[in-house]
Amino acid sequence: MSGWILASALWKMAFGASAKKRYPTPLTSHQQWMVSLDAILAERTWGHSHATLYPLKRINPTNCQVSLKGSWDVTSPETLHSTLHWLATEGHRVQMTSALGRPPLAWDYGRYATVVRLGFGAGYLDEAGAWQLLARAVAPVAQTYRSWQSFAEDFVAGRQLWMDLYEQAEAIHAGRRYVLRVTVT
Numbered sequence: 407m408s409g410w411i412l413a414s415a416l417w418k419m420a421f422g423a424s425a426k427k428r429y430p431t432p433l434t435s436h437q438q439w440m441v442s443l444d445a446i447l448a449e450r451t452w453g454h455s456h457a458t459l460y461p462l463k464r465i466n467p468t469n470c471q472v473s474l475k476g477s478w479d480v481t482s483p484e485t486l487h488s489t490l491h492w493l494a495t496e497g498h499r500v501q502m503t504s505a506l507g508r509p510p511l512a513w514d515y516g517r518y519a520t521v522v523r524l525g526f527g528a529g530y531l532d533e534a535g536a537w538q539l540l541a542r543a544v545a546p547v548a549q550t551y552r553s554w555q556s557f558a559e560d561f562v563a564g565r566q567l568w569m570d571l572y573e574q575a576e577a578i579h580a581g582r583r584y585v586l587r588v589t590v591t
Contacts, residue, residue: 422464429458429533440540442554443519443547446561459536461523470527478521483530486521490539493518494546502567511550512557513564515543 433441441456448454448461451473455463461470474480478489497514519540526536551557 422466425455425458425460425463425465428465429460433458437537440519440537440544441523443540443543444516444523446558447516447520459523459526459533461520461527467527467529470524471529474521474524474528474530480521480525480528480530483525486525486528486530489521490518490525493521494542498564498568501571502564505567506563508560510560510564510567511546512560513568515547516557516561518543 437459438456441459444461445456448456451461453462453464453466455461457463471481474486478485480486480489493514497517499509499511499514502513503509522531522536522539525531526533531539547557551560
């Protein structure tokens with residue numbers, strides 16, 4: 407069954423309906439600005455798009471749902487809103503402030519924009535709701551960063567620290583698994 411889902415997802419990514427055709431209205435400069443908050447993260451995603459609110463060039467709700475579930479444990483509109491609330495009010499920046507000397511707001515709001523767009527793509531939000539949620543990111547980001555360069559530098563600093571913390575956590579878990587395996591045998 408999972409092989410069929412993968413094949414279906416790959417087919418949709420390559421040949422699915424065009425997001426630009428389904429959402430033909432050009433974005434305003436303000437909408438482009440909001441969509442661009444996830445640009446650094448989206449560049450890592452094959453088939454991403456910044457031309458529409460929809461996060462991919464091809465319509466593929468399954469891919470958006472799989473991404474949200476795998477990365478964020480989001481499986482419904484309720485878990486989506488809970489995750490967005492956490493990113494907007496706390497996120498990883500609370501843990502990272504002491505290490506960086508400042509809260510890396512860009513790290514959390516860049517991911518916030520990604521989660522909103524994926525939530526829209528997955529069908530957990532309607533278009534108006536997605537724009538409304540993205541609009542909530544404007545003031546904190548605009549008040550904190552005077553340029554895309556400073557936003558990008560802070561995003562990368564947050565990502566690097568997150569990767570370091572993730573690797574440390576993985577090493578601890580691997581050590582625990584080893585200890586458990588040794589004590590059981």
